[in-house]
Amino acid sequence: MTTDDRWPSSIREINNLPEDQKRNIYRFLLPDWLFTEYHVDYDTLTIDGQPVVYFRCPQGSRAMEISVRRCVTSPDAMLYLNMADTFNNQLLVLLVVINDLESARFNIDVDEHGNSTHLGTTGRNLIAEEAAMKAGLAPGQIRRGLRYFKHAVPLFEKFITRMGHDLFLIEPLAYHNAILFEKYGFNYMRGYREMVRINEEFQPGGELHQKLSADKIFRQPDAYKTVRGRSWAIHDGILGHPFTGFQMYKRVGLHAGINTFPDAIW
Known part of the structure; x- marks a missing residue:
């Protein structure tokens, strides 16, 4: 050049x-x-x-x-x-x-009073989110x-x-974003260890797996098996804190080969 x-x-x-x-x-x-x-x-x-x-x-x-x-x-x-x-x-x-x-559009970006939820990051529309989840969307998708x-x-x-x-x-806004970015060659500036921990704790017997329950819409027992299921559970607060503090990078022409959810199903 x-x-x-x-x-x-x-x-x-x-x-x-x-x-x-x-x-x-x-x-x-x-x-x-x-x-x-x-x-x-x-x-x-x-x-x-x-x-x-x-x-x-x-x-x-x-x-x-x-x-x-x-x-x-x-x-x-x-x-x-x-x-x-x-x-x-x-x-x-x-x-x-x-x-x-x-x-189809799902109004997860506004709450029941018409206020912006900033794609579910500052507020939630639970009815719209449930409909979006059942339609196969991930958190933050309208x-x-x-x-x-x-x-x-x-x-x-x-x-x-x-x-x-x-x-x-x-900066991935949700768990599924981070997994997608891994797929396309991104590495972590911040958050790699936490992503590994999340995968470990979603395994049967793990802390997050034990918090899944049939009576919780966004935390169904089989949610740990899929990227979307995990992302909805995390969006619902299963970590005990928001999914924040993650930063990733992509170097030109290089695939980092990071995979914190082996054999992931979307």
């Missing part, structure tokens, strides 16, 4: 560029399937002449957001990405959401995903390489 091919090394530096320049850089993060399968116009970022791709990257900010919708009035994003600089000049993916907008994350990883790698970095960070 030549110097001319390289972009600024931080989100903040990119955000301080003229509007057209920074948008052209962030366009690189838009996956091909938006254009080939959902017919977003590559040049105008519109569908049927209506803008559907939105960038939030104000000057002076260390963060950026991209939101892609099927139409102007769509309440949910088909793709949402939030990235930021860390204080030691690394790149952190804060959130990636890829929704199948054709699938709709079924499109299963495109595996294609997003090499895209992130190419993006950060252009910025002069050789790794990026990500």
Whole structure:
């Protein structure tokens, strides 16, 4: 890669560029399937002449957001990405959401009073969560995903390489996210030992296994057998504390080979 091919090394530096320049850089993060399968116009970022791709990257900010919708009035994003600089000049993916907008919606993001639950992290809608769980969704999902994350990883790698970095960070919001990130080659900056402990304690006779019960909707006796089952039990508080403090990283071109749930069934 030549110097001319390289972009600024931080989100903040990119955000301080003229509007057209920074948008052209962030366009690189838009996956091909938006254009080939959902017919977003590559040049105008519109569908049927209506803008559907939105960038939030104000000057002076260390963060950026991209939101892609099927139409102007769509309440949910088909793709949402939030990235930021860390204080030691690394790149952190804060959130990636890829929704199948054709699938059923479960209102786990608002409680019974209409207040935001921040995808179940600050509050809960138990009725919606139970319905989502029975429909095969994991904690934090309002709709079924499109299963495109595996294609997003090499895209992130190419993006950060252009910025002069050789790794990026990500923070799993739930247990199933961490297991998925392991599958795609991520390692742990923080939390590996806890993930190993969780797997051990979910084994028959373990502390977490003993807390499973047929009379608890989100902690059914067979929940320990699957990634989703464990994730719902953890979301329900079986650890005794929230699933927080985990940070993972992906080094460009390398698969870390981490597997804290051997022979996992989703």
